[in-house]
Amino acid sequence: MSDAMRSSVLGTTGAGDLFQLLRDGRPRTRAELSAITGLARSTIGVRLDALTEMGLIGPVADAVSTGGRPPSRIALLPTSRVVLAADLGASHAQVALTDLMGRELVTHRAQLAISLGPEAVLAWMVEQADALLDELGKTRSDLIAVGIGLPGPVEFSTGRPVNPPIMPGWDAFDVPGWIRQHIDVPVFVDNDVNIMALGERTHSYPDCDHLFFLKVATGIGSGIISGGTLQRGAQGIAGDIGHIPVSRAAGIQCRCGNTGCLEAVASGPAIAAGLRRDGRDVASGADVLDLVRAGDIDAVRAVRQAGRDIGEVLTTCVNLINPSIIAIGGSMAEAGEHLLAGVREVVYSRSMPLATEHLTIVQSRAADDAAILGASMLAIHYALSPSGLDTLAASSAESLVRETIGG
Numbered sequence: 001m002s003d004a005m006r007s008s009v010l011g012t013t014g015a016g017d018l019f020q021l022l023r024d025g026r027p028r029t030r031a032e033l034s035a036i037t038g039l040a041r042s043t044i045g046v047r048l049d050a051l052t053e054m055g056l057i058g059p060v061a062d063a064v065s066t067g068g069r070p071p072s073r074i075a076l077l078p079t080s081r082v083v084l085a086a087d088l089g090a091s092h093a094q095v096a097l098t099d100l101m102g103r104e105l106v107t108h109r110a111q112l113a114i115s116l117g118p119e120a121v122l123a124w125m126v127e128q129a130d131a132l133l134d135e136l137g138k139t140r141s142d143l144i145a146v147g148i149g150l151p152g153p154v155e156f157s158t159g160r161p162v163n164p165p166i167m168p169g170w171d172a173f174d175v176p177g178w179i180r181q182h183i184d185v186p187v188f189v190d191n192d193v194n195i196m197a198l199g200e201r202t203h204s205y206p207d208c209d210h211l212f213f214l215k216v217a218t219g220i221g222s223g224i225i226s227g228g229t230l231q232r233g234a235q236g237i238a239g240d241i242g243h244i245p246v247s248r249a250a251g252i253q254c255r256c257g258n259t260g261c262l263e264a265v266a267s268g269p270a271i272a273a274g275l276r277r278d279g280r281d282v283a284s285g286a287d288v289l290d291l292v293r294a295g296d297i298d299a300v301r302a303v304r305q306a307g308r309d310i311g312e313v314l315t316t317c318v319n320l321i322n323p324s325i326i327a328i329g330g331s332m333a334e335a336g337e338h339l340l341a342g343v344r345e346v347v348y349s350r351s352m353p354l355a356t357e358h359l360t361i362v363q364s365r366a367a368d369d370a371a372i373l374g375a376s377m378l379a380i381h382y383a384l385s386p387s388g389l390d391t392l393a394a395s396s397a398e399s400l401v402r403e404t405i406g407g
Contacts, residue, residue, distance in 0.1 A: 015050035016386030025101055027060045027073035048074055055080045081144040083379045084129050087371035090114055090151050090166050090218050095128040098376040106132045117169040126182045146187045147379030149195035149371050156236045159189035188378050197223025199374030200327050204365035212323040217330035220263045226321055246312045262313050266306035268332045275302055285332055292335050303335045307342020315350040322355050329364030
């Protein structure tokens with residue numbers, strides 16, 4: 001559909017489409033925008049006026065003049081609005097406010113069990129959001145969107161968790177609907193590993209279009225970016241590799257109800273359980289990491305073997321989707337080269353040579369920030385899309401009407 005035919009809350013200006021050129025934050029003149037788009041400068045002016053009225057763009061320092069009055073430049077105003085990003089894990093939670101470029105402004109971290117249930121956890125999240133807004137001197141009206149990562153399968157189109165194994169009470173819960181009763185902005189919810197993949201790419205590999213992010217912690221999962229796009233699959237569970245069978249796990253019960261899963265031998269709890277069977281006093285993955293840092297040979301061997309088990313599954317993934325980078329995050333990635341060595345040993349020896357010729361397997365660079373970065377970018381991507389800007393414009397118009405009537 002052409003700009004002339006496309007009608008929206010912003011009218012037929014096409015302002016939302018033009019805004020996509022300004023999202024990188026680089027200042028541009030009207031002449032530059034006209035040259036890039038092929039549109040008349042008068043048309044560019046109408047579209048910029050619509051975005052300026054929404055408070056998303058504004059003038060910056062004048063460009064260098066080639067004679068006469070220097071041309072003014074227009075750019076995104078990153079702090080004109082803020083985004084609420086939340087990483088809700090099995091036993092931890094992070095909430096942050098970011099600007100429109102995804103940069104963290106304020107953050108709060110806490111120990112919080114997801115098993116407390118959706119209303120308790122989300123109420124805590126909303127409470128922390130208000131505290132962070134107050135810290136920045138802003139209000140809920142400054143929020144443009146909310147992005148959330150959850151530690152279980154999520155139907156992305158609805159934002160509802162689907163049979164999450166470690167989230168009692170969350171199955172099919174309307175997370176976006178509940179939040180919008182308190183904060184009336186668009187809400188986007190995804191699996192935690194998917195948002196970590198987005199965060200890793202944004203933070204560390206912005207030019208990589210084929211990235212595979214692996215999280216190894218209480219569970220094992222992956223986020224797949226192929227062709228520059230996050231791949232969720234038909235029902236949103238693409239990348240759930242923790243429940244693929246591996247040879248060493250044959251006959252071992254997994255929490256999913258099946259036997260033989262990768263997660264049953266290579267997750268943090270599984271590594272700890274293996275060491276306990278050998279008579280070691282190890283209660284959790286964190287204890288395993290403490291032993292590895294202390295140079296304990298049994299723990300190092302166990303972690304390296306877990307890396308080999310993971311590599312067995314990744315070999316198939318590498319041959320299937322051919323990533324350029326495999327970034328490994330999650331708590332067990334803190335074992336560093338001991339885990340990576342096991343993964344590399346198997347992947348590089350068993351994958352097709354062409355698939356590994358330029359493959360890099362590394363520890364996550366974004367580390368603990370990956371999830372918050374990803375949750376922010378998830379929200380920003382949709383909120384600042386042309387259709388998202390329509391929603392924002394409609395909300396702004398309704399607010400103006402309410403203020404006018406109330407006044």
